[in-house]
Amino acid sequence: MGCCDPATSGDGGGGCAPPAARADDAGAGPTRAPRGDASASASASENNGIFHPPLHLRRIQDADLTGKVVLVRVDHNCVKGGQLKDAFRVDASLATLYNIVERGGRPILMSHVNRPKDKKTKRVTVDDADAVAAVARYLTRKLGVVFACPEFRVVDGDGIVDIDTSVNWLIEDLRARRVGGVYLPNTRWFLGEEAGEGSEAATRFATQLAGLADVFVNDAFGSWQPHVSTLGVAKFLPSYAGLLMQRECEALDALIYPTRPFVAVIAGSKLDTKIGTIRAIAKRADAVILGGQLYNAYVAAKHGVTIAGVDAEDVELARRELLAPEMEAKLVSPETVVESETLDGCGCVPVDGECVSVVTPSIRRSVGSRDDAKRFGPVRQRRVKDLTAGETCGYFLDVSRESFRDGSRVAKAIEGASTIFVNAVVGLTSSGFNEGTSALDAAVAANVGARKYFGGGDTLQEFKSLSPGLFLSALDDPKFYLFTGGGTVLKALAMGGAGELETVKALRMSAAEIERARGGADGKGAASEAPRCMRLSSCDCG
Ligand SMILES: Nc1ncnc2c1ncn2[C@@H]1O[C@H](COP(=O)(O)OP(=O)(O)OP(=O)(O)O)[C@@H](O)[C@H]1O
Numbered sequence: 084m085g086c087c088d089p090a091t092s093g094d095g096g097g098g099c100a101p102p103a104a105r106a107d108d109a110g111a112g113p114t115r116a117p118r119g120d121a122s123a124s125a126s127a128s129e130n131n132g133i134f135h136p137p138l139h140l141r142r143i144q145d146a147d148l149t150g151k152v153v154l155v156r157v158d159h160n161c162v163k164g165g166q167l168k169d170a171f172r173v174d175a176s177l178a179t180l181y182n183i184v185e186r187g188g189r190p191i192l193m194s195h196v197n198r199p200k201d202k203k204t205k206r207v208t209v210d211d212a213d214a215v216a217a218v219a220r221y222l223t224r225k226l227g228v229v230f231a232c233p234e235f236r237v238v239d240g241d242g243i244v245d246i247d248t249s250v251n252w253l254i255e256d257l258r259a260r261r262v263g264g265v266y267l268p269n270t271r272w273f274l275g276e277e278a279g280e281g282s283e284a285a286t287r288f289a290t291q292l293a294g295l296a297d298v299f300v301n302d303a304f305g306s307w308q309p310h311v312s313t314l315g316v317a318k319f320l321p322s323y324a325g326l327l328m329q330r331e332c333e334a335l336d337a338l339i340y341p342t343r344p345f346v347a348v349i350a351g352s353k354l355d356t357k358i359g360t361i362r363a364i365a366k367r368a369d370a371v372i373l374g375g376q377l378y379n380a381y382v383a384a385k386h387g388v389t390i391a392g393v394d395a396e397d398v399e400l401a402r403r404e405l406l407a408p409e410m411e412a413k414l415v416s417p418e419t420v421v422e423s424e425t426l427d428g429c430g431c432v433p434v435d436g437e438c439v440s441v442v443t444p445s446i447r448r449s450v451g452s453r454d455d456a457k458r459f460g461p462v463r464q465r466r467v468k469d470l471t472a473g474e475t476c477g478y479f480l481d482v483s484r485e486s487f488r489d490g491s492r493v494a495k496a497i498e499g500a501s502t503i504f505v506n507a508v509v510g511l512t513s514s515g516f517n518e519g520t521s522a523l524d525a526a527v528a529a530n531v532g533a534r535k536y537f538g539g540g541d542t543l544q545e546f547k548s549l550s551p552g553l554f555l556s557a558l559d560d561p562k563f564y565l566f567t568g569g570g571t572v573l574k575a576l577a578m579g580g581a582g583e584l585e586t587v588k589a590l591r592m593s594a595a596e597i598e599r600a601r602g603g604a605d606g607k608g609a610a611s612e613a614p615r616c617m618r619l620s621s622c623d624c625g
């Protein structure tokens with residue numbers, strides 16, 4: 084039995100998983116980095132006859148961190164109104180933090196929070212609502228060491244123009260271990276962050292950031308936008324991919340080079356924002372299941388019906404893109420949907436017949452008296468194949484639970500899959516139309532043998548709140564991978580792989596570096612430090 088690799092062991096780098104679990108590691112994707120090879124997804128491999136080129140990332144495991152100050156870009160964009168909303172992303176970055184400290188490094192963290200820069204006026208608003216303080220407090224509580232947050236002078240409208248030199252005192256405290264970490268202010272409060280590559284403000288910010296540290300680690304897969312803190316600073320410091328970044332890239336690659344059959348479930352509110360991803364995924368997937376408004380646009384185009392709330396442009400787009408023969412051949416259509424007269428709905432989705440159990444005032448307003456509501460049924464299940472061309476329908480607010488019953492088209496596709504990707508909230512959950520999404524999650528989880536990848540902010544949020552038990556077990560199940568990067572997953576899929584993102588490109592080795600790293604892996608070259616296994620006493624690695 085060989086050594087487990089902290090980066091790819093699926094346990095966040097903190098220990099050796101038992102052999103059986105290791106073989107099933109969901110995060111690892113189809114390739115695994117052999118010990119000593121200095122790149123994430125290090126080895127090229129073939130999957131279903133498709134060549135899978137390695138990403139060759141410069142990995143944090145290969146950096147010499149002893150006595151170094153390490154500037155870490157994390158994606159802790161999970162603060163709302165100054166409060167930590169969901170610690171999922173913060174917890175996912177702990178392995179990298181632990182790795183740094185365990186290997187003698189001292190961490191300075193930075194993350195963006197929300198979008199404090201006004202798109203039109205370009206003014207930056209510095210407000211406690213978007214501060215990282217809540218995350219620093221959480222880290223302090225969780226890890227038992229202080230994460231100190233320096234404050235810098237703010238210029239009205241410009242935000243923070245310069246990093247004050249007073250921060251050097253704090254860095255002294257960091258080196259002397261008087262604080263456990265430093266957490267810089269919201270990166271988007273800095274004038275230079277989004278100023279554009281090559282601009283004076285961007286270069287100034289990048290060099291000031293670089294001046295704080297010896298090494299840069301990017302662990303913020305979810306922050307794909309090429310800003311100074313995600314890209315610019317990498318030009319001025321030796322730069323490495325953190326453990327989370329590596330895992331997310333590998334999981335993403337597992338969707339680009341999937342184990343077949345590969346089934347993707349994609350839903351959402353607007354077809355135009357997802358069509359690039361659908362197009363890219365359909366090329367690789369054996370089947371694509373659509374839900375939500377995307378599916379409604381397809382149904383409207385396919386059956387010649389008008390569905391309330393579905394944009395004419397989306398229907399036209401569906402006609403052009405989703406009805407194209409090579410695309411349609413991949414689509415698996417849910418058989419039944421939930422139709423409602425109003426957007427409020429009643430939160431109850433009938434399995435058979437009509438729902439008249441709850442009639443809210445707004446439904447009554449819309450359909451008339453309570454008797455009218457009973458007659459017409461404010462919420463009802465519709466079979467898609469029974470729709471007639473020219474019909475004007477109400478809102479289709481969910482894919483009904485019926486669509487996921489055993490033996491249905493959708494259930495069969497999910498059951499037969501070896502790889503499943505879910506970016507799907509299939510109903511208007513904010514109005515209680517959540518049965519479709521719950522049924523989808525249950526159907527996906529029931530395929531215990533498949534590798535299951537969930538990506539998307541709303542997708543994870545609803546997975547957690549609608550199926551909390553499943554979500555909790557998925558966190559520890561090596562067959563599940565829950566991406567922390569929401570929009571980045573869709574973007575990278577549309578672009579053809581994680582390695583196409585500018586922020587990831589900056590972490591890829593040059594040909595010369597790859598050569599040197601190969602030598603290093605043989606013990607002759609320049610890899611400064613072999614990846615270390617952080618063993619548990621039960622681990623039998625050599
Ligand atoms: N049939 C439907 N009618 C109206 N809204 C729907 C319907 N199905 C899903 N939605 C809503 O669409 C939203 C998700 O779509 P959106 O395009 O915003 O995805 P997203 O934010 O990109 O999701 P994610 O973050 O998971 O990628 C959810 O709020 C969901 O309730």
Ligand SMILES: O=C(O)[C@H](O)COP(=O)(O)O
Pocket residue numbers: 158160197198305306307308540568569570571
């Ligand atoms: O929450 C996210 O999706 C990421 O943190 C990226 O945020 P952004 O879309 O504001 O760049």
